[in-house]
Amino acid sequence: MAQSPIYKRIRRAVQSQSRPDFASTAKGLLVGSMDATTIGYVRFMSHNFTYQPDLNRGADLMNNFSQEVLYLSGEARPSHRRRHSLRLPLFPLRRLQKASVSSTHHRKIQS
Numbered sequence: 662m663a664q665s666p667i668y669k670r671i672r673r674a675v676q677s678q679s680r681p682d683f684a685s686t687a688k689g690l691l692v693g694s695m696d697a698t699t700i701g702y703v704r705f706m707s708h709n710f711t712y713q714p715d716l717n718r719g720a721d722l723m724n725n726f727s728q729e730v731l732y733l734s735g736e737a738r739p740s741h742r743r744r745h746s747l748r749l750p751l752f753p754l755r756r757l758q759k760a761s762v763s764s765t766h767h768r769k770i771q772s
Contacts (some may be wrong), residue, residue, distance in 0.1 A: 668699055687729040692723035 672695060682687055696720030704712035732738050 668695075671695075684733055685735060687726055690722050690726035694719045694726055697722060721730055 672692065675688070675692055675695070678688075696719075697715050701712045701715030701719055705713060736755075
């Protein structure tokens with residue numbers, strides 16, 4: 662896909678900035694976000710309706726870049742421990758609710 666000279670200049674400037682080795686992930690996320698977003702906009706402007714995944718990917722990469730910058734500035738990374746949550750399927754609850762309603766309704770009829 663053709664890229665504008667301005668975009669190429671900005672991309673080269675971002676890539677050529679010297680960063681410490683520990684910031685290479687952030688740099689990759691930023692450049693990836695720029696690329697995906699630009700491709701999405703070019704597709705959108707050319708009426709190619711497959712642009713949304715590129716824009717979504719660009720937004721995701723930018724969010725990841727922002728998080729990486731926070732981590733580099735000292736914010737603690739979240740632990741990847743699995744959290745246990747109680748998730749019950751809805752259908753048994755609905756059955757219980759129906760049973761409760763019908764037994765209440767049945768009692769009222771008998772009274």
